[in-house]
Amino acid sequence: MAEHKVYTLLVELGRSEDDGMPKDATGGAMLVYASGKDEEEALRETVAIIKQAGLNPIEVTGHGSIEERLADGHEIPDEERALMERALEENSVIVAQIEPLYGPLNPPEDEDDDEDGAEDDAVPPTTPNGRKRIH
Secondary structure (H helix, E strand, O other): OOOOEEEEEEEEEEOOOOOOOOOOOOEEEEEEEEEEOOHHHHHHHHHHHHHHOOOEEEEEEEEEEHHHHHHOOOOOOHHHHHHHHHHHHHOOEEEEEEEEEOOOOOOOOOOOOOOOOOOOOOOOOEOOOOOEEOO
8 A cells, every 4th residue: 555645735726606715806825735645646635625615726736745845945844844744644635824816817828939839738837846737
């Protein structure tokens, strides 16, 4: 049986009826620590729980396990480590932070610079630190 790890996920939320966000918010962002055999399982469980709560997840970005984050040079404070440990012990999804967002959720993308006008689908979208977007 594969060992569970805790993964750090950033969830972008769209609006939904009765989501509890301020009326003028256009969406939200949620920092989550989720346990799973791999990052994809942690993502699936997170999205399912968020949907059950009546929220509207529109994109999830994985930032890796604690080991991957440390290898990337992240400093992880004790409070964050405690939440990660709790997620691991309880095999759960822990919402560490949720913030409403104002303004457009997805800024306009740059126009395609290819001469043929074709989109470049060969490379999956990544975050600024190079991690892949997984939803």
